[in-house]
Amino acid sequence: MSEQRVAVVTGGSRGIGRAIAVGLAGAGHAVAVNYASRRDAADEVVAAITASGGSAFAVGADVSDPDQVDRLFGEVTEALGAPTILVNNAGITRDNLLLRMSVEDFDDVISTNLKSAFLCTKAALRPMLKARWGRIVSIASAAGVMGNAGQSNYAASKAGLIGFSKSVAKEVGGRSITANVVAPGFITTDMTDVLDDAVKEAALSSIVLGRFGEASEIAAAVAFLASEPAGYITGQVIGVDGGIAL
Ligand code: NDP
Secondary structure (H helix, E strand, O other): OOOOOEEEEOOOOOHHHHHHHHHHHHOOOEEEEEEOOOHHHHHHHHHHHHHOOOEEEEEEOOOOOHHHHHHHHHHHHHHOOOOOEEEEOOOOOOOEOHHHOOHHHHHHHHHHHHHHHHHHHHHHHHHHHHHOOEEEEEEOOHHHHHOOOOEHHHHHHHHHHHHHHHHHHHHHHHHOEEEEEEEEOOEOOHHHHOOOHHHHHHHHHOOOOOOOEOHHHHHHHHHHHOOHHHOOOOOOEEEEOOOOOO
16 A cells, blocks of 8 residues: 555545545545535545544634635644645536526636635645645636536636646646546436436437446546556546536
């Protein structure tokens, strides 16, 4: 097993973030499970990890808020140690056609999905630079690569994560810190459960592998990018999307 690290997973309480937290704990890392409001869900993830012999800690914080992000990293460092793995996973959708999209829905999505990555990466870089080792993985979306009608705010935030990660990769590569992006396709979680059947059918028809993805399939890619053997991969966008973006 590779060296034990401290990992922060934003939005680790549910869906893809939950699977990532469990996966990193399974790889032997101590995991901070961040949540926005669902403390119960985060506690359940921590209980599942500790029941399998892992180490985890639930930490509430709105990752779009600079003060809360500072507090989050302070609490994680105190509870588990200095983090050197960061997964920028927290995300929301506020879908609408552009002409009907409010300024608030645009701002909320950019703040939660993109500004959060800026704030968390900045906070995580200090311990990573000190350790001369780090892994940053941001969860974008096939929508950020291809665009998607009704998701101009969301696609912009996810495309933003790609440019952000490539820039960070160039800034800190000399210290053995990598920054990569995983771009999921349609994954079965609370976020996609709320979509109309017609939307799901349309998505399914363009997925080459003919099925929706599982959160564990995203977690497997993240665990690899966070691992020691992935140390020569940086600035990349790995589509885990069943071929939807082909
Ligand atoms: P879910 O809606 O199932 O879970 C979202 C998670 O993000 C929850 O843990 C939630 O916390 C947390 N969260 C939301 N806002 C904040 C915030 N301001 N601060 C901290 N945490 C927050 O989403 P998914 O698991 O489906 O998605 C996870 C990521 O994957 C997102 O970035 C999403 O855009 C991306 N993605 C998802 C796809 C899919 O098909 N599901 C496809 C492509 C990308 P709480 O439990 O407290 O509400």
